[in-house]
Amino acid sequence: MSKKKDQLEQIATQSVQHSGLSNLSFRTLADDAGIKSASVHYYFPNKGDLAASLIENYTQSFQAQLNQIDEHKRNLKSKLRAFVQIFEDVLENDRLCLCGMMAAEVNGLDEQSKALLKEYFLMAEQWLTLQLKQHKEELSSPLSNNKLARVIMSGLEGAILLDRVDGGSERIRAQHDLIKSLIS
Amino acid sequence: MSKKKDQLEQIATQSVQHSGLSNLSFRTLADDAGIKSASVHYYFPNKGDLAASLIENYTQSFQAQLNQIDEHKRNLKSKLRAFVQIFEDVLENDRLCLCGMMAAEVNGLDEQSKALLKEYFLMAEQWLTLQLKQHKEELSSPLSNNKLARVIMSGLEGAILLDRVDGGSERIRAQHDLIKSLIS
């Protein structure tokens, strides 16, 4: 694949995580990549195409990180610790989860991007559900695996959203403490 | 106070909750209120002034709702139930919490608006902390009141953010179930 396209996607992803899709223009993106805006349209005909590509990329990268956890972590506690760590890393450099950011902008997205967004959250929650199911003996909560997965995912998305406002990480740590308290 | 200004604030608030501050223009706001954009600048000299006013308004209205809960609800369970209900109501009509939405756009806000945003979340979490403290006998969690307050607030903000993407309310209900499970 094109090296320039990858670079554009990388720059665009960071920009969206930082200030949203609405505040990303073809011109600033082009400037940051050292080309002209017309050339960005060569790779991404319109903004919807760009948005969809970014979500697909991000989902794939997230999935890869989950696979790494599957490979290297044994018990539920360390798996969930690693899961939380993904969000802590995102919060650094003043960023949000790309899909969390786009969720706020969902009413301005095309149908394809909306569908991809749904898929992202579904995938993350399904992974969580599976982990909880596979380690149910380590778990101590009256909530179903599915509900707990939703609580964890939405809790972390909300935590980075709010933490970024005052530049700390207290809420994400509180979420982690909650998760730990649900594991025996 | 001016009737027109109130109307503008109401329209703008709904618009921001729906699609964000970046996607609200003086012209569309003016159109919806039946005046010209120059007249909007009469009430709100620049966009930062508008943003700050909206946050102040929203914070005040939220505070009023919390006061209502204080007056009418006795035990922790029903208080927290009512607190969750605020967010459920917001989610209807495809909206987000105004401050949750602006939290996503925080990097485009002026310093005053940022400070007001921080205040909003602080206020909400302080109210929650106080409730937990006052009803500690009903509580069964190893987490501190403060941490639990942060978990609840950020959890609900994340829940409406994600729920809106696929038009449901499963995550907010999951968050409510979690909260209930933390109360004896």
Added chain:
DNA sequence: ATAAATCTACCAATAGATAGATAGGTTATA
């Protein structure tokens, strides 16, 4: 020489913001 990548140059639409005018109401004063 062909295809991929990038450019120049533009377009129509929209953005936030300002200047200056006006009509109508209120207040202060001679």
Added chain:
DNA sequence: TATAACCTATCTATCTATTGGTAGATTTAT
């Protein structure tokens, strides 16, 4: 009381900058 001064709320008209997007020429690489 009459009138001058001021205030409120709105308008028209305009400015500069930016937006997403397109057509067609040109360069670069295979």
